[in-house]
Amino acid sequence: MDNHPTMLHSSQYSHSPLFNCMFMNSHPQDHELIQHDQLPDDAYVDLHWNHKNVQINNIITTVEDDVPSNNSTEKEAKPCKGIKGGKKSRAHKYAFQTRSQVDILDDGYRWRKYGQKEVKNNKFPSYYKCTHQGCNVKKQVQRLSEDEGIVVTTYQGIHSHPIPKSTDNFHRILTHMQIYTT
DNA sequence: CGTCTTTGACCGGCGC
């Protein structure tokens, strides 16, 4: 298998077969196993893997919630940027870093790229949407300006459907996986 | 022919 990043993020690990499989197949041995229920809901996961091991290097912390509102009637959504009459997603954002030469993470979902533009700090993020009908999950992929080898992936929202794609390769990886804490 | 990527234009938020 090629050197290739994959992902897991806390918004979905309680629902994701991949994540459950990840913990079921882990062999912590000398290392402390990160229990499923010990990870905070808003964790960042810093994940590396090569053709033999998957390694979580860090559970980074925190997540941004798009809802700064102090209004008690929070059911109302704000207009979405760039969309007339659109609704701004109120979903959580989840970000983590992977070290890889490949930008696209094979997370089992299908993504459609809808934009890429240069922004400040020398970043050049790509924007993706989940292609599943009715699923509004988005992700943003960019390389770290300080370290071009690190890919920062930010997910927004939670998939409302099962993983559509077989991830045989990923399951093979999982059987050799080690999990570390920092 | 269907799916996906590219890319310039456009939009709204935010700081000044």
Added chain:
DNA sequence: GCGCCGGTCAAAGACG
């Protein structure tokens, strides 16, 4: 109010 900026749209092109 204005301009900058990040995020999104959508048409056109590429690809299998």
